[in-house]
Amino acid sequence: MDVWRSIILKNLNLFAEGLWVTTQICVIAFCVACALGLGACLVRLYVRPLRLPATIYIEFCRNTPIYVQLLWVNYVWPDLFGWPQSFFAAGWMALALQSSGYLAETFRAGIEGVDRGHLQAAHSLGMSPFLTFRSIILPQALLNMAPSIMNQFLVLVKSSTLVSVIAVPDLMYQAMRLTAIWFQPIEILSFTAFLYILIVFCLSHAFKLYADRLRGRYGLAMA
Amino acid sequence: METLAAGTARRDASPVPSDKGLAKAAEDAVVLRVSDVHKAFGDLKVLNGISFDLRRGDVMSVIGASGSGKSTLLRCINQLDPPTAGEIYLNGVPFGFRVDASGKRTPDSLSNINRLRQDVGMVFQQFNLWPHMSVLRNITEAPVRVRKMAKAEARELAEQLLAKVNLLDKRDEYPARLSGGQQQRVAIARALAMNPKVMMFDEATSSLDPELTGEVLDVMRGLGEEGMTMLVVTHEMGFAREASNRVMFIHEGRVEEDGPPEQVFDNPKSERCRAFLSKSYR
Ligand SMILES: Nc1ncnc2c1ncn2[C@@H]1O[C@H](COP(=O)(O)OP(=O)(O)O)[C@@H](O)[C@H]1O
Numbered sequence: 001m002d003v004w005r006s007i008i009l010k011n012l013n014l015f016a017e018g019l020w021v022t023t024q025i026c027v028i029a030f031c032v033a034c035a036l037g038l039g040a041c042l043v044r045l046y047v048r049p050l051r052l053p054a055t056i057y058i059e060f061c062r063n064t065p066i067y068v069q070l071l072w073v074n075y076v077w078p079d080l081f082g083w084p085q086s087f088f089a090a091g092w093m094a095l096a097l098q099s100s101g102y103l104a105e106t107f108r109a110g111i112e113g114v115d116r117g118h119l120q121a122a123h124s125l126g127m128s129p130f131l132t133f134r135s136i137i138l139p140q141a142l143l144n145m146a147p148s149i150m151n152q153f154l155v156l157v158k159s160s161t162l163v164s165v166i167a168v169p170d171l172m173y174q175a176m177r178l179t180a181i182w183f184q185p186i187e188i189l190s191f192t193a194f195l196y197i198l199i200v201f202c203l204s205h206a207f208k209l210y211a212d213r214l215r216g217r218y219g220l221a222m223a
Numbered sequence: 224m225e226t227l228a229a230g231t232a233r234r235d236a237s238p239v240p241s242d243k244g245l246a247k248a249a250e251d252a253v254v255l256r257v258s259d260v261h262k263a264f265g266d267l268k269v270l271n272g273i274s275f276d277l278r279r280g281d282v283m284s285v286i287g288a289s290g291s292g293k294s295t296l297l298r299c300i301n302q303l304d305p306p307t308a309g310e311i312y313l314n315g316v317p318f319g320f321r322v323d324a325s326g327k328r329t330p331d332s333l334s335n336i337n338r339l340r341q342d343v344g345m346v347f348q349q350f351n352l353w354p355h356m357s358v359l360r361n362i363t364e365a366p367v368r369v370r371k372m373a374k375a376e377a378r379e380l381a382e383q384l385l386a387k388v389n390l391l392d393k394r395d396e397y398p399a400r401l402s403g404g405q406q407q408r409v410a411i412a413r414a415l416a417m418n419p420k421v422m423m424f425d426e427a428t429s430s431l432d433p434e435l436t437g438e439v440l441d442v443m444r445g446l447g448e449e450g451m452t453m454l455v456v457t458h459e460m461g462f463a464r465e466a467s468n469r470v471m472f473i474h475e476g477r478v479e480e481d482g483p484p485e486q487v488f489d490n491p492k493s494e495r496c497r498a499f500l501s502k503s504y505r
C-alpha cells in the first residue's frame with residue numbers, strides 16, 4: 001500500500017502522459033494503416049501490372065516481426081529516405097506498416113465477399129465500376145469486416161508497447177522508467193498491465209456493441 | 224442495306240444487317256433486336272444462334288428447362304456477359320459493339336454500354352437489393368448518381384414507384400427486414416426508376432414462397448398492361464399464358480418455339496416443347 005501511495009498515485013501524471021502518447025500513436029498508426037492497407041488491397045485487386053509488388057508489400061508487412069520493423073524504420077529509413085526524424089514518427093510508421101498488411105487482407109476478403117448479384121444489379125443499372133465500388137462494394141466490405149478491422153486496432157494497441165524500446169514515451173515506457181527509478185516492478189508493472197487490460201477490454205466491448213448495433217440497424221444477422 | 228429505326232438516335236450511320244421486307248413502321252416499333260446471338264463459356268456452347276425482335280409493348284415469356292440458357296440470354300442482352308457472336312440492338316442502336324468506317328466490328332466502350340444499360344431494367348431471381356441502403360435509397364441511387372437526377376426529384380419518383388408496388392410504408396426500411404415478395408417488388412421499382420425501354424425478368428418469382436409469388440406476378444402483369452415492353456424468363460406457365468402476348472421456348476440455346484401463347488401451349492410444333500410442357504403441367 002505504501003508503494004501504491006508513494007509511487008503510483010504520486011506519478012499518475014506520468015502514467016497519464018504515457019497513455020496520451022499511446023493513444024496518439026495508436027490512432028495515427030491506425031489511420032495510416034487503413035489508408036496504406038486499402039491502397040495496397042485495391043492495387044492488388046484492380047491494377048494488374050502492379051499486383052506482384054502489392055502482394056510482396058502485403059506479405060512483407062505481415063511476415064516480418066514488429067520488432068524488426070520498428071528497428072528497421074527507426075535506424076534504416078532515415079538513411080534511406082531521410083525520414084522519420086523522430087522516434088515518435090518511427091513508432092507510428094512501423095506500427096502502421098505491420099497493420100496495413102493485415103488490413104489489406106481484411107479489406108480484400110471484405111471486397112471479394114460482396115455478393116456478385118449486388119454488383120450485377122449495379123451494372124445492370126448503368127453504374128460505372130468506380131461508382132459501383134464506392135456505393136455498393138466498399139460500404140458492404142467495411143460493414144462485413146467491421147469486427148476484424150476493430151480487432152486489428154486492438155492488436156495494434158498491444159503491439160504499441162514495443163515502441164518504448166526506441167524511446168517513445170508511451171505508457172509502457174513510463175512504466176519501465178518508473179521501475180528503473182523505484183525498483184518496485186511488481187506494483188508498477190501490475191498497474192500498467194491493469195491499465196492495458198482495461199483499455200483493450202473496454203474497447204473490444206464497445207466495438208462489439210457498435211458493430212452489432214450497426215448490423216442490427218440494417219436488419220442483418222449478428223457477426 | 225437499310226438502316227434500322229432511322230427515327231431513333233443512332234450514333235453512327237453504319238449499315239446494319241436486318242430482315243429484308245419488314246415494313247418501316249414495324250421496324251420503328253422494334254425496341255429490342257436479338258440477332259443470331261451465340262455465347263460460349265470456353266468449350267461449353269450455351270447459346271447457339273438466338274434471334275428475335277421485341278416490339279414496343281410486347282410481353283414475351285421465355286420458357287425452357289433449367290440450363291437451357293435463359294439466364295445467359297438475358298445477361299448477353301445487357302452485356303453482363305457479352306455474346307461471343309451476333310448482335311443486339313436497342314431501339315436500333317448497336318448494344319455492346321461498334322462498327323467503324325471500314326465495317327469492322329469492335330467491342331463498344333464501357334461508358335457507351337452503361338448508357339444503354341440504363342434503358343434495360345433487370346430483375347433478378349435473388350432480388351439483389353443492396354442491404355446497406357434503405358428501400359428508398361436502393362431506388363434513388365442509380366437515378367441520382369447515374370442519371371444525375373436531383374435528389375428531391377428522385378425521392379418523389381421513388382415514392383411514386385413504391386406506391387405503385389404497394390410498399391410506400393416500407394420506404395425507410397432496410398431490405399433484410401422485408402419478405403422476399405416485398406424485396407422483389409422493391410427491386411422492380413428500382414429498375415423502373417431508370418425509366419427503362421425494356422424490362423427483363425429472370426425467374427423473378429422462383430425463389431419466393433408460393434404464397435408470395437402472386438404479389439410479384441400482379442405487379443408484373445400490371446406493368447405489361449401499361450404497355451411496358453417485357454422479356455420474362457419464367458416457370459409460371461399461368462403468367463406466360465395469360466399475361467404475355469408471345470412465348471418463346473428455348474432448348475439447348477436455340478429457339479424451338481416462338482409464337483402466341485395459344486399456339487405454343489396448345490399446339491407446339493416441337494416435340495421437345497411438348498415434352499417440356501407436359502412435365503411442367505403435372
Ligand atoms: N459464367 C459461366 N461460366 C460457365 N458456364 C456458365 C456460366 N453461366 C452459365 N453457364 C452455363 O450455361 C448453361 C446455361 O445456364 P443458364 O443460362 O443459367 O440456364 P437457365 O437460366 O436456362 O437455367 C449452364 O450449363 C451453366 O452451367
Ligand SMILES: [Mg+2]
Nearest residue numbers: 293294295426
Ligand atoms: Mg436461370
